[in-house]
Amino acid sequence: MFQGKGGKRMKLREGKRKGSNGHHAMPQKHSDLMTALEEIESREKTHITVALPAISEKKVAEFLKNMGFQWREGISLLISYGLSDKSEEELEQLKLERELDLDRLSRAYAPMRFKTYLYSEENCALTMNLRSMLSENQALKRALEKGGLGNCFPKDEWDEWDEPTVESYYRKYVFRNQE
């Protein structure tokens, strides 16, 4: 049933291969993007060739096909799930949580993720204009104060914003670094 013990194992270390002059070798030309992506993904990974019982292979192949997974991507995910440290009790607990929460979470997650992306993009555009918006705001308020309308407006939170505050917006939305 099983074709021999073990199988073939080899480490792929193409990412570390260097040219003879010590510089990185020129990347090999790829005929298509998928091959290139697969090669990049398999760098630093252990490649194993194993015999799998036909029934298991069929079951896995059918599952991956139905789920729209590429073989390489899907089988790695199934293996990592199969090797999960979760005990039977934890899985049972997860099953209960799933029954209770799946609808709510799956309905909320995708729109929330998309809106987060949209806010991040819009905030990036607004932040790039932030310094000029703040100085315009101060100038307008000064002009209205001179005209005797200074007391008509409540204090705004941006009245207190200093350069580090503006910089933190830049780091977060323009440079995408929240540190």
Next chain:
Amino acid sequence: MVDIFLDHPTDKKFKQHIATRNIDESQALAEVLERGLANYWLLEFKRLKENYHHIKPLYDEFKKENETLNKLEEENENLKKILENRLQTKEKACSKAKGANA
């Protein structure tokens, strides 16, 4: 024969699994895949939950800051309108005064 590519932590766990269960790689892979298939939806749910809890605070923060930045932009437009109205009123008053003087 199937080709699989494992990252280092998963490969390490797989080797441990083989050693603990004292079985060959083929049998181990069949077992692991069987467990992976059985628990796929539960572990996908776990991942969804983790992603949700990771994104939720970001969503709240980005939304709040978006409202503030938009409020600032809106306020500038309103203040400009008020200032323009004030200027127009003043100009009208000036021309009226000039007309009366003439």
